Amino acid sequence: MKPLRILLLGFGHVARRLTAILGPERQHYPKLNPFDCLFIAVLTRHHGHVIDEGGIDLSGVLSTDPAKNPMYRAEARATQPNVADLIDSLDYDVLVDLTTLSIEEKGQPALGFVQQALQRGKHVVTANKGPAAFAGKELLALARQNNCQFLCESAVMDGAPLINMAGACLKGTRITAFSGILNATTNFVLSQMEQGVSMNEAIQAAREKGIAEADPRFDLEGWDAAAKIAVLTNLLMENSITPLEVKRDSIAALDPQVIEAARKENKTLKLVCSSLLQNDRIEACVTLQALPRQHPFAAVTGSASIIRLETDLMGPLLITQEAPTLSDTAYGVLNDLMTIAGGDQ
Amino acid sequence: MKPLRILLLGFGHVARRLTAILGPERQHYPKLNPFDCLFIAVLTRHHGHVIDEGGIDLSGVLSTDPAKNPMYRAEARATQPNVADLIDSLDYDVLVDLTTLSIEEKGQPALGFVQQALQRGKHVVTANKGPAAFAGKELLALARQNNCQFLCESAVMDGAPLINMAGACLKGTRITAFSGILNATTNFVLSQMEQGVSMNEAIQAAREKGIAEADPRFDLEGWDAAAKIAVLTNLLMENSITPLEVKRDSIAALDPQVIEAARKENKTLKLVCSSLLQNDRIEACVTLQALPRQHPFAAVTGSASIIRLETDLMGPLLITQEAPTLSDTAYGVLNDLMTIAGGDQ
Numbered sequence: 001m002k003p004l005r006i007l008l009l010g011f012g013h014v015a016r017r018l019t020a021i022l023g024p025e026r027q028h029y030p031k032l033n034p035f036d037c038l039f040i041a042v043l044t045r046h047h048g049h050v051i052d053e054g055g056i057d058l059s060g061v062l063s064t065d066p067a068k069n070p071m072y073r074a075e076a077r078a079t080q081p082n083v084a085d086l087i088d089s090l091d092y093d094v095l096v097d098l099t100t101l102s103i104e105e106k107g108q109p110a111l112g113f114v115q116q117a118l119q120r121g122k123h124v125v126t127a128n129k130g131p132a133a134f135a136g137k138e139l140l141a142l143a144r145q146n147n148c149q150f151l152c153e154s155a156v157m158d159g160a161p162l163i164n165m166a167g168a169c170l171k172g173t174r175i176t177a178f179s180g181i182l183n184a185t186t187n188f189v190l191s192q193m194e195q196g197v198s199m200n201e202a203i204q205a206a207r208e209k210g211i212a213e214a215d216p217r218f219d220l221e222g223w224d225a226a227a228k229i230a231v232l233t234n235l236l237m238e239n240s241i242t243p244l245e246v247k248r249d250s251i252a253a254l255d256p257q258v259i260e261a262a263r264k265e266n267k268t269l270k271l272v273c274s275s276l277l278q279n280d281r282i283e284a285c286v287t288l289q290a291l292p293r294q295h296p297f298a299a300v301t302g303s304a305s306i307i308r309l310e311t312d313l314m315g316p317l318l319i320t321q322e323a324p325t326l327s328d329t330a331y332g333v334l335n336d337l338m339t340i341a342g343g344d345q
Numbered sequence: 346m347k348p349l350r351i352l353l354l355g356f357g358h359v360a361r362r363l364t365a366i367l368g369p370e371r372q373h374y375p376k377l378n379p380f381d382c383l384f385i386a387v388l389t390r391h392h393g394h395v396i397d398e399g400g401i402d403l404s405g406v407l408s409t410d411p412a413k414n415p416m417y418r419a420e421a422r423a424t425q426p427n428v429a430d431l432i433d434s435l436d437y438d439v440l441v442d443l444t445t446l447s448i449e450e451k452g453q454p455a456l457g458f459v460q461q462a463l464q465r466g467k468h469v470v471t472a473n474k475g476p477a478a479f480a481g482k483e484l485l486a487l488a489r490q491n492n493c494q495f496l497c498e499s500a501v502m503d504g505a506p507l508i509n510m511a512g513a514c515l516k517g518t519r520i521t522a523f524s525g526i527l528n529a530t531t532n533f534v535l536s537q538m539e540q541g542v543s544m545n546e547a548i549q550a551a552r553e554k555g556i557a558e559a560d561p562r563f564d565l566e567g568w569d570a571a572a573k574i575a576v577l578t579n580l581l582m583e584n585s586i587t588p589l590e591v592k593r594d595s596i597a598a599l600d601p602q603v604i605e606a607a608r609k610e611n612k613t614l615k616l617v618c619s620s621l622l623q624n625d626r627i628e629a630c631v632t633l634q635a636l637p638r639q640h641p642f643a644a645v646t647g648s649a650s651i652i653r654l655e656t657d658l659m660g661p662l663l664i665t666q667e668a669p670t671l672s673d674t675a676y677g678v679l680n681d682l683m684t685i686a687g688g689d690q
Contacts (some may be wrong), residue, residue: 021658027655029517029518029519029657030657031516031517031518031519031657032517032658035517090455122353153514158659159659161506161510161513161514161515161658161662161663164513164514165506165510165513165514166511167509168506168514168684169506169509169510169513169514169680170506170680171376171680171683171684172374172376172377172380172676172679172680172683173374173376173676174374174375174376203473208439244407246588292433294644296644296665298669299639299641299644300572301465308667311677312373312374312376313366313374313377313679314503314504314505314672314676315666315667315668315669315670315672315673316666316667316668317506317664317665317666317667318507318664318666318667319662319663319665320641320662320664320665321661321663322653322659322660322661322662322663323661324660325658325660327658327659327660328621328659328660331518331658331659332515333656334517335514335515335516335517337375338516338517339513339516
């Protein structure tokens with residue numbers, strides 16, 4: 001089988017983890033064997049780029065030695081690649097988009113890049129919530145029209161089987177509702193605050209654990225959660241909403257007394273994501289809820305996540321991710337790539 | 346697309362639920378639409394049979410009116426069908442085996458029927474744990490050789506995504522261990538006994554809820570759990586064990602004082618199924634464990650089940666089935682049938 005040719009956008013933590021698994025660490029994962037791929041370009045806007053249609057050495061782009069890392073070459077850093085032009089002109093099979101969501105830009109520029117690739121009949125794998133959160137249903141239709149695939153398992157709950165799982169394992173059912181804890185930063189912060197830690201200290205600890213971004217407002221204000229709700233609503237419930245239409249509770253200014261009050265009632269505060277199909281309308285919201293200790297979401301602390309799916313044909317199903325790491329996100333991307341490669345991989 | 350021609354073995358609760366969903370109830374499930382099938386034979390050993398290569402009316406076989414139900418005709422009840430001959434001679438696409446496991450017979454006669462069908466290049470879908478528990482790895486190989494599929498999603502945790510999920514969503518990973526609560530009867534009985542109910546009363550209640558069989562020893566002695574461990578070990582961990590090789594704790598003669606002692610330590614008793622790959626050897630066992638209340642399995646009470654999967658590439662993953670019904674088991678079979686039918690179904 002010919003190796004899958006990959007054009008990679010973005011080179012942050014997840015991209016590095018993915019290239020490490022497929023490059024220098026590969027021998028540790030025997031079941032990856034049948035999967036073969038070639039990175040033909042890695043494009044970033046501010047951290048260099050490299051294009052080599054013969055295949056990039058993955059150890060090279062991971063190297064911290066400027067002499068060995070082609071992304072560090074002076075000419076690579078001096079010029080910004082014209083991403084849109086390259087998506088239209090390079091010879092690749094899959095666009096792998098590992099850039100991050102911009103709510104202000106309504107998922108752009110990633111959304112446009114994804115559309116361009118699909119229009120060329122190229123597959124797209126993305127861990128970016130933006131494209132599916134702002135246009136999931138349209139992108140699935142565009143992929144179908146062009147006989148290619150749009151996959152984004154890692155956009156929600158990293159590589160835990162969720163989006164692809166619904167397609168493969170819930171065929172013939174109608175997903176009528178879901179609810180869950182889908183944002184690690186807020187769950188971690190709430191768990192810490194319950195133990196008496198201040199919000200600022202909790203955020204600092206979340207940053208040190210690599211859960212929270214430098215600017216945690218995107219998480220605390222419920223935007224990340226809202227984007228995930230939109231992704232799942234668009235892809236699993238065949239609806240069409242954007243994060244802007246999701247009702248949002250923010251915990252950015254949460255009073256510690258609210259936590260204390262919940263604790264006194266033997267309850268735990270959780271930022272719950274939910275989407276419910278009722279009379280053909282979607283009710284989607286991020287709500288701060290005080291849950292009793294025996295609620296299945298109550299035990300989901302720290303950076304863990306959980307989702308509960310309801311369908312017409314089968315009873316409720318819960319999926320829990322205990323302690324996700326960057327490997328889980330990278331694996332979700334890899335799973336999508338193996339789905340595209342097809343066969344018994 | 347041509348309808349999938351089905352030869353059905355067994356006509357107990359799950360088979361009736363499946364035929365009801367695909368027959369009289371079908372209009373309630375809009376997402377089933379693209380799936381088309383035809384039952385060409387329903388064979389039971391003691392409850393009649395019907396063969397109609399033009400397609401059986403599903404409302405008919407569900408009818409309690411002997412005049413309307415072809416399985417009740419005198420000649421159908423007077424003669425036992427020669428199942429082995431019919432598997433070899435009828436014109437069908439999929440053998441659907443909904444008979445039940447016999448540990449004493451080491452999965453026979455179902456195992457032999459499944460092998461016969463696969464050798465003819467016919468797909469097999471089974472909710473019976475026997476074939477995969479006694480010969481899972483061999484059956485997968487036999488199916489591959491004959492260019493057909495052997496699927497049994499419903500054998501463990503009913504239709505909850507597990508066996509097919511691992512194939513579709515954990516591609517490229519090595520499953521190194523699993524543990525879980527997989528037997529509803531014992532979990533229900535232990536939950537009831539914790540609340541002060543006697544074992545006999547708990548078993549009676551489990552029977553009334555349709556969880557326990559008339560003879561509950563198969564569950565209480567850990568055989569059902571051991572069979573499920575063997576199914577998952579053979580199919581997900583590419584190993585080859587039988588239920589007879591699984592270490593088993595029995596709760597058939599459980600002393601209520603053991604439950605009381607656990608309760609005093611604020612622990613809960615659970616019959617835990619597990620399988621662990623270590624140094625290329627499988628350690629598989631059913632063990633009665635006193636778990637702390639914060640353990641993720643502790644909250645799984647009544648007829649619910651849970652499984653925790655460990656892989657080399659991704660962090661631990663938990664799947665919980667909250668309140669399974671017969672529809673869940675029937676759905677697992679349906680999901681397998683839709684996988685065989687293929688396409689966007």
